[in-house]
Amino acid sequence: MENVTSTTGKHDLEQFQDSGDINSLLRFVRAEGKDQDKYKDAVGHLKLVFDAQMFGVRPIYENLDRVALRQCMAEVTDIVGWMASSDKADLKIRAIELIGFLGWEPFLPLLEQHLASEAKWERLTAISALGQIASARAVTILTAVTDHDPDPEIRTAAQRAIRSKE
Numbered sequence: 001m002e003n004v005t006s007t008t009g010k011h012d013l014e015q016f017q018d019s020g021d022i023n024s025l026l027r028f029v030r031a032e033g034k035d036q037d038k039y040k041d042a043v044g045h046l047k048l049v050f051d052a053q054m055f056g057v058r059p060i061y062e063n064l065d066r067v068a069l070r071q072c073m074a075e076v077t078d079i080v081g082w083m084a085s086s087d088k089a090d091l092k093i094r095a096i097e098l099i100g101f102l103g104w105e106p107f108l109p110l111l112e113q114h115l116a117s118e119a120k121w122e123r124l125t126a127i128s129a130l131g132q133i134a135s136a137r138a139v140t141i142l143t144a145v146t147d148h149d150p151d152p153e154i155r156t157a158a159q160r161a162i163r164s165k166e
Contacts, residue, residue, distance in 0.1 A: 017086035020053050025079065034078075042075035046098075053094055061101040069102065077106060084110055093125055100129030108137055115145060123154050131161030139165060 009031030015024035022043055029039045043050070045068045052059035069076050080102075083095035096114060099107040107129075114126035127145065130138045145158035 013082060017082060017091065018088060020050060020083075020088075020091055022050060025082070038072060039075050039079070042069075042072040042079055045069050045072065046076065046079065049094055049098060053090065056090070058097075059094065061098065064101070066102070073104070076102070077104070080107070081110060084114070089119075089121070092122065096122070096125045096129050100132035103133045103135075105133065105135050105137065108133070108135070108141065112141060115141070115149075120151065120154065123149075123151075124157055127154070127157045127161050130158075131164050134165070 009028045012024045012028035012031060015021055016028060025043065026036055026039060030036045045065060048063055049059045049061075080095050080098055083091050084099070086092050086095070092114075096111070099111060111126045111130055111133075114122050117123055117126075127142065130142050139162060142158045142162050146155050146162070149155050149158070
C-alpha cells in the first residue's frame with residue numbers, strides 16, 4: 001500500500017509543479033503524511049503568489065506577511081522548493097523571486113543549484129534573489145559567479161548584485 005501512496009503522491013506533486021494546482025499540492029502533502037492543515041495555512045499566506053501565477057502576472061511580494069510566513073517556515077520552505085523544482089519556467093521564476101524576497105539563508109543551496117542551470121534566465125533570476133539575501137554566504141556565492149561563470153552578462157549581473165549589498 002505504501003508504494004501506491006508514494007506513486008499517487010508523486011503524481012500529485014508533478015501536477016502541482018506542472019500547473020500550480022493547490023489541491024494537487026495538498027493531496028501530495030497528505031500522501032506524504034505531513035500535516036495538511038499547516039500546509040493549508042502556508043498556502044493561505046502565499047495566496048497572492050498563487051493568484052498572480054494563475055493570472056500570469058508578477059506578484060507584489062511586498063504585500064506578503066513576512067511574520068506569518070516565518071511562522072510556517074518549514075512548510076513555506078517545502079512549497080517554494082517544490083515550485084523551484086518545476087519544469088515550468090513561470091512557476092520556477094516565482095519561486096526564485098520569492099526566495100529573494102524572503103531572504104532566508106536555508107534557501108542558498110537551492111539558489112546555487114539554479115546558478116548551475118543552462119538557462120540564462122534561471123541563472124539571472126537566482127543572482128537577483130541572491131542579491132536580496134543579507135548574508136555573507138550569499139556574497140561568497142555571487143563572488144564565485146563573478147570569478148568563474150563563462151558568460152559576461154551573468155558575471156556582470158553578479159557584480160551588480162554584490163554592489164547592491166554595499
